[in-house]
Amino acid sequence: MEIDLLRRLSNAFGPPGAEEEPRGIMREELEDSADEISVDKLGNIFFHKRGEEGYPRIMLAAHMDEVALLVTHIEDSGFLRFQTLGGITSHVMPGQRIIFRGRQRPIKGIIGTKPPHIMTEEERKKLFSIEELFVDIGAGSLKEAEEKGCHIGMMGVFDVEFTELGGGYVRGKAFDDRAGCAAMVKAFKALKGSPYNLVAVGTIQEEVGLRGARTAAWQADPDYALAIEGTFASDVPGSKPHEISAKLGGGPVITIADNSIIAHPKVLRTLIEAAEAEDIPYQFKKVPRGGTDAGAIHLTRAGIPSGVVAIPCRYIHGPASVAHIDDIENTARLVEAFIRRISTK
Numbered sequence: 001m002e003i004d005l006l007r008r009l010s011n012a013f014g015p016p017g018a019e020e021e022p023r024g025i026m027r028e029e030l031e032d033s034a035d036e037i038s039v040d041k042l043g044n045i046f047f048h049k050r051g052e053e054g055y056p057r058i059m060l061a062a063h064m065d066e067v068a069l070l071v072t073h074i075e076d077s078g079f080l081r082f083q084t085l086g087g088i089t090s091h092v093m094p095g096q097r098i099i100f101r102g103r104q105r106p107i108k109g110i111i112g113t114k115p116p117h118i119m120t121e122e123e124r125k126k127l128f129s130i131e132e133l134f135v136d137i138g139a140g141s142l143k144e145a146e147e148k149g150c151h152i153g154m155m156g157v158f159d160v161e162f163t164e165l166g167g168g169y170v171r172g173k174a175f176d177d178r179a180g181c182a183a184m185v186k187a188f189k190a191l192k193g194s195p196y197n198l199v200a201v202g203t204i205q206e207e208v209g210l211r212g213a214r215t216a217a218w219q220a221d222p223d224y225a226l227a228i229e230g231t232f233a234s235d236v237p238g239s240k241p242h243e244i245s246a247k248l249g250g251g252p253v254i255t256i257a258d259n260s261i262i263a264h265p266k267v268l269r270t271l272i273e274a275a276e277a278e279d280i281p282y283q284f285k286k287v288p289r290g291g292t293d294a295g296a297i298h299l300t301r302a303g304i305p306s307g308v309v310a311i312p313c314r315y316i317h318g319p320a321s322v323a324h325i326d327d328i329e330n331t332a333r334l335v336e337a338f339i340r341r342i343s344t345k
């Protein structure tokens with residue numbers, strides 16, 4: 001795996017509905033491998049690879065957006081109030097660094113809380129709600145905040161730089177789903193020159209309800225679809241064995257069921273057979289929670305047989321995730337092997 005691609009994708013700014021940066025990176029990467037590239041009216045990007053007639057059309061989907069903050073109010077004192085776009089639990093938020101795109105330039109800040117020194121006993125024990133939090137951007141008044149370029153509707157993401165931790169472990173923001181985007185790019189490139197029919201889609205607004213995938217699948221009208229995701233790895237101290245949904249280094253995570261889909265039996269079977277035949281390590285998602293683009297895709301038109309393969313990532317939907325590069329690599333290999341196997345005339 002090209003670490004540099006993951007680094008660029010992870011560092012890219014891409015809140016739901018503002019996926020221009022990751023979209024640009026994917027376009028650059030696949031310009032030479034795709035037969036045609038198009039962007040639809042909502043912002044999904046399609047990479048078409050036309051193969052021989054008679055082979056099924058396979059849609060791959062990886063979402064480009066990431067969980068984010070949306071500024072809803074600027075206090076007279078210059079602090080920003082916000083809501084989240086996508087699920088971020090408030091217990092990971094206090095003290096985190098945030099970067100916004102302001103009117104002129106990026107605006108940096110930190111999520112603040114009332115100091116513990118002036119909290120009551122009761123307050124110290126409970127979690128903060130999003131409503132109690134605010135972002136401090138270093139502005140002394142509403143006027144100063146506006147002069148910096150702040151405005152209602154401004155979006156921000158965690159301000160975290162991609163880092164290699166050594167031994168193949170990497171840390172960065174937005175691995176859900178930029179790790180999936182990286183694996184999709186790699187698999188698509190590997191299939192250049194093959195006779196198969198592919199449409200790989202960088203989808204928008206997954207984190208707020210699988211929105212881009214819905215319209216993308218209608219347009220792509222595929223015979224099969226595979227969502228490539230970043231899924232939660234819970235192999236951390238304190239998790240009981242049955243709570244460990246997936247673990248780092250265990251290979252791609254194959255979904256049997258989650259809150260949005262029951263994987264289509266043929267897609268599921270083909271994923272397992274492909275992994276076994278190619279000696280690709282894999283694991284099953286053991287805690288059937290969450291949802292992915294496949295949830296929207298498989299209910300499109302008259303129904304599209306779909307499945308999910310995911311990269312195990314710790315701490316997704318928080319400021320930074322930890323993943324292992326081998327898992328991303330093996331996910332790309334599995335996606336490629338799946339396409340070769342399911343593509344029969």
Ligand SMILES: [Zn+2]
Pocket residue numbers: 063176177206229230
């Ligand atoms: Zn995701």
